[in-house]
Amino acid sequence: MSTSSVTQDEYGAPGLMGLSNYGLSCCVNSLLQSFSATQEFTELLNRWQMSDTDIPEDCNTPLQLQRLLRKMQSDKSHTAHHEDFLRCLDRNHIQLYVQHDVDEVFLSILNLIQQQISDKELAQEIKQLYKITVEQNLQCQTCFYLTKDTSYFLSLPLPISDCSNTVENCIHCFFELQDITGNFCLCERCGERKPTKQGFKLVSLPNVLCLHLKRSGYSLRSGYTKKLNCEVKFPEVLDFQTILRRDQISESTQEEERKYDLFAVIVHCGTALFGHYTAYIKSSSDQSWNHADDSYVRKVSWKDVESTFGGSRRCAYMLMYQRRQDKMPQSSN
Structure with a gap:
């Protein structure tokens, strides 16, 4: 794993602060780069002023996190040493010297913010920034009775097939009715457990959309969890208007x-058992990658980002998108 303090290469200073690696902290380091690049998140967190609390500093x-992100966005000419934040996570059961799943750490950090921030209204604003609201449907396959419930995700878990995929197809499949393999659910109309299909309909999207590509699968041959290195193509611009059918969107x-x-x-x-995380970040100032x-940061091209589609052991695991702020056209009604 990289421990160099270099933050500039032949392309010049890219405007990101490198982060030292302490005890397998590459997972947290990559997430911190994404948090730092999320302007709405940093603005909300900077609004918080710590008041009386039972939680030690x-x-x-x-x-x-607030202190570290401020440091990362100030002087980018050197590498940030962030032991205080990592040890804070360790005290909150995100252990140092342990290989972590980046999506699990992402959700854990957001949950810790909800639990520990003293301004609960502000905590809800941060949650809303990532909140994907869905309508969960369960359909009995005997009488076709449909039950509905509302739930949400902070990152959308996208199953992928062990072949070539696109993010658009993965999203489309996520919102399709799927058989619940080996599990019967209680049908209110039949009064007993019946074969059931489960699906989701989209209710609302957040300003920051996090997509988790579920690259873990079970290997029947080895009996262990394996990593799916198959190709998943993803676009620079994602348009839900062209991905989902009308019947996949809630009324x-x-x-x-x-x-x-x-x-x-x-x-x-x-x-699946051991590896290394890095992050590609798009600059908000000049749109470069x-x-x-x-601790090593360099400028790259979109072609370099495309090289993470998969097909080898180096592949994209989480994608973060920002909603465009264009206004929707007014309805004639």
Whole structure:
């Protein structure tokens, strides 16, 4: 894993601060680069002023994160040493010296912010920034009775097939009715457990859309979890208007801008049991792409980002998109 303090290469300073690697912290480092690149997130977190709390400073995740992100966005000419934040996570059961799943750490950090931030209204604003609201449907396959419930995700878990995929197809399949393999659900109309299909309809999208490509699968041959290194193509611009059918969108969904621009790609290199995370971050100032590999940061091209589609052990694991702020056209009604 990279431990170099270099933050500039032959392309010049890219405008990102490198992060030292402490005890397998590449997973957290990559997430920190994405948080730092999310302007709405940093603005919300900077609004918070710590008040009386029972949580000591060295265990207070939102406080330590606020301090670190301010450091990362100030002087980018050197590498940030962020032991305080990593040890704060360790005290909150995100252990140092342990290989972590980046999506699990992402959700854990957001949950810690909800639990520990003293301004609960502000905590809800941060949650809303990532909240994908869906209508969950269960359909009995005997009488076709349909039950509905509302739930949400903070990152959309996209199953992928062990062949060539596109993110658009993965999203489309996520919102299709699927058989619940080996599990019967209680049908209110039949009064007993019946074979059931489960599916989701989109209710609302957040300003920051996080997509988790589920690259873990079970190998019947080895009996262990394997990593799916298959290709998953993803676009720089994602348009939900062209991905989902009308019947995959809830009737309660309001008209809103559904175009998103990619700004962060978290990449995993290695196997399901051990590997290394890096992050590709798009600059908000000049729209260039930069690759952050712990403390080493360099400018790259979109072609370099495309190389993480998969097909080898180095592949994209999480994608982060920002909603376009264009206004929707007014309805004639």
